[in-house]
Amino acid sequence: MIQFSNVSKFYDEQIVLKDISFNIEKGDLVYLTGPSGSGKTTLLKLVYRAEHPDDGQILVAGWDVAKLRQKTIPFLRRNVGIVFQDFRLLPNKTVFDNIAIALRIQGLDPRLINEKVNDALNDVGLKHKSHALSQHLSGGEQQRVVIGRAMVSKPTVLLADEPTGNLDVETADIVIKLFKEINARGTTVLIATHNRELFMTSGRRVIFLRDSAIEKDIIP
Amino acid sequence: MRAFLYSCQIAFKNLVVERWINLLTILSISVGLLLFTSYLTITLNIDTVIKRWGTGFGMVVYLGDGLSMETEESIKELLKQDSDILELKYVSSDEALKELREVLGSRSSILDSMEANPLPSSFELKLKRETLTPIYIEKKAARIKEMTGVEDVQYGEKWLSSLNTISVVMRVIAVLLGAAIFIAIAFITYSTIKVLFYRRKDEIETLKLLGATRSFIKMPFLIEGLFIGGVSGVISALSLFGLYKFTVMKFVEFLPSIRGLLVSLPLEAYIAIPIAGALMSLTGSFFATGRIRY
């Protein structure tokens, strides 16, 4: 579902990812970890083509990402739900609108959007905050809105960048449980995190990045 | 279609949220359009006046000395075929002399000392009003002058050529002014939409990451531009009409004889103003949103 073959990425002269290869199967839930600055965020950005690889091939849900034309990039991204580290919620818009936007850009029927957004709101437990403005929510609630927006279009792949970064332990648990539910419905999930507790006892695959290369790839 | 409706919704929401900058833009564009259309109205009026004068002079075709009846008759036939000529009056040299005597009255005796009649025979023409422009009349006169037997053609040449120049200059200015206004309006909208676009930069970046197409992102701004230009056009069309009515009223107060002489732009032109405004603004917003890169 996500396949990197000898992928390298530079920022100017600095090498961030060097000759990276791995393959994540459909329906997997995988953790991506490594020290800060090891290139986790960059790797995720390569998946949804916010960055372009300098070398190698990236296949995501059948798309040859590096070769995509500008016009087709939006259609790749509709298949990839993203939980951004900085949330990227639309200010002055309600929770409902923030989730609905992922479907509105696809030109869906408003009634269908209504239905799907309400399902997503139920999933992330924010039904009661549906009409609140996004900036009035707590950090944990905002994180759940972002997850709701990422999952509402039932993407084939879901990426999360430090999704528990600013959350207390209990809220982090709720968030991880959400990802497991989403994964159980068939979405391939890739979570970038430096929080060891998330994956140590999870029994899931963990990819370790260090010095721009894959240090370990533990497949249980 | 659904995406279009949604874009309209966003566009109108933005119009309201950013109402001051949008209002200012609409006002500037209205003033620009009003300036241009007022100028067009003035040009149209001057042109109309020129047309009236140009034809009011009529035309006199002087014939050569001692032409045969047949030649005079054939000239008459040629002139009759010209559909621009409304009236044709033959004045023989004898009649001309008689007229001159009448004009001179008691002093007509000075003509007695002349051995032969010095006046040529002539045709006096009256030309159809609507189709005639100074340039056209000039050409027509030149053509008539080329006929065999015609000695000279007289009309208000001096007048006509200066009126001609005025008319041409006014038209050239209209075209230049039109182009300048077009650029100005496109640029005003360009700057406004650019500002609005930058204010929503983060939001646009997010939409791009969520998989919004270029047209989805651009559409609301294009609709905004279209709306701004259209509304400005309507405002200036209404203002122009009001201004015209007001001017006519004031003119008639001073110069009652002018009643009915002032002309307004035709209805089509009034309808064209909002459309032109919308297109100009659309051009501006199209360039303001630029090429979206992922």
Ligand SMILES: Nc1ncnc2c1ncn2[C@@H]1O[C@H](COP(=O)(O)OP(=O)(O)O)[C@@H](O)[C@H]1O
């Ligand atoms: N846009 C960028 N321009 C230049 N350097 C960057 C950019 N983004 C990240 N980097 C650098 O690339 C390296 C990897 O960054 P990142 O992928 O954010 O790591 P991580 O998410 O693992 O902390 C860091 O050294 C960072 O400074």
Ligand SMILES: [Mg+2]
């Ligand atoms: Mg990071």
